[in-house]
Amino acid sequence: GGRDGLGAYIAKPESYPSSVVVYHNDDFVAIHDMFPKSSLHLLLLPRDQTKTRLHPFEAFEDAEFLVKVKAEVQNLRKLAAGELRRKYGKDSAQEQVRRAALNADPPPDELPPGRDWDREIMCGVHAVPSMSHLHIHVIAVDRYSERLKHRKHYNSFSTPFFVPIDDFPLAADDRRRQPTQEGYLKQDFVCWRCGDNFGNRFIELKKHLAEEFKEWKTL
Ligand code: 5GP
Ligand code: ZN
Known part of the structure; x- marks a missing residue:
């Protein structure tokens, strides 16, 4: 528990149900x-x-490690986008029920390509x-959750306090290296x-x- 709570997932990922551990391999959970x-x-x-106890800014100084992390983040982003498509997309179960109720034709198999859900993930x-423990957030942009209860919860994902993985490596003089001074939260x-x-x-x-959530998901 506490600040070390994420360590258990790295140590024994196989001991969790798929509702908790989405997937694991030798290098990532x-x-x-x-x-x-x-x-x-x-x-x-x-x-x-050698990395899991480091601050992300320090861990990502290792260029080779950063490349591996970025590649895995892209995998997880794709997986997350697929999940959003299933939940909210035009071919979602909910949408199929709606169409069935209207007695409407299913959408055509080909074209248009549909919404790019990748872009809805940060x-x-x-x-x-x-x-x-070192961790990278892969999170839908909506910030719609009953767990979002405090000012810092919102601003930690909505200001430069949140540093996109694609922004690494950070420049030496990057202002986000002094987050407290900048007062983002x-x-x-x-x-x-x-x-x-x-x-x-x-x-x-x-x-x-x-x-915003209601509009965003049905866009
Ligand atoms: P941080 O602010 O350190 O970047 O984010 C840590 C994240 O870990 C938070 O979003 C928090 O909700 C999540 N978290 C904290 N404890 C646990 C835990 O025991 N299990 C899981 N799955 N997530 C946790
Ligand atoms: Zn708004």
């Missing part, structure tokens, strides 16, 4: 975040013993992680979708996120 901050929130845990790390709430500023009005933000 992919899990569901226990307190998801979006409708889909996964974590990728590298198993490399992959990256927190500038100041709370958990000690104390910034106003800005809607990830429409850019409206909610100041520090968390309840209003939450109400708005629910509305």
Whole structure:
């Protein structure tokens, strides 16, 4: 438990059900975040013993390691996108029931290609992680979750406090290396979708996120 809680998944991934461990191989374990901050929130845990205790900024200084992590993140992003497509896509079970009720034809097999769900997933790390084992968030952009309960929960995924994996390697003078100084977690709430500023009005933000979620998923 506590800050070391993610270590157990790396040590014994096979001991968890698929509702917890999505997959594992020699080098990585992919899990569901226990307190998801979006409708889909996964974590990728590298198993490399020389890296798992490092701050991500330090771990990703190793260029060879970074290449491996980025490749695995892309795998998990694809998997997550497939999950979103199943949940919300035009050929989702929900959509099929709706069409059946309308007695409508199924959508054509070919074309249009449909929504690019890859773009609805963010992959990256927190500038100041709370958990000690190296992990990369693979999270749907919606930030719609009853577990999103605190100011820092929203801003940690909605300001430069969240560092996309593709931004690594970071420049030596990157401002995100001084996250506390930058005060990211104390910034106003800005809607990830429409850019409206909610100041520090968390309840209003939450109400708005629910509305944005409804539109986003059925777009
Ligand atoms: P961080 O802020 O360190 O980047 O994010 C750590 C993440 O780990 C959080 O999103 C949190 O919800 C998640 N988490 C914390 N403890 C556990 C746990 O025991 N199991 C799982 N699956 N996720 C956890
Ligand atoms: Zn909005």
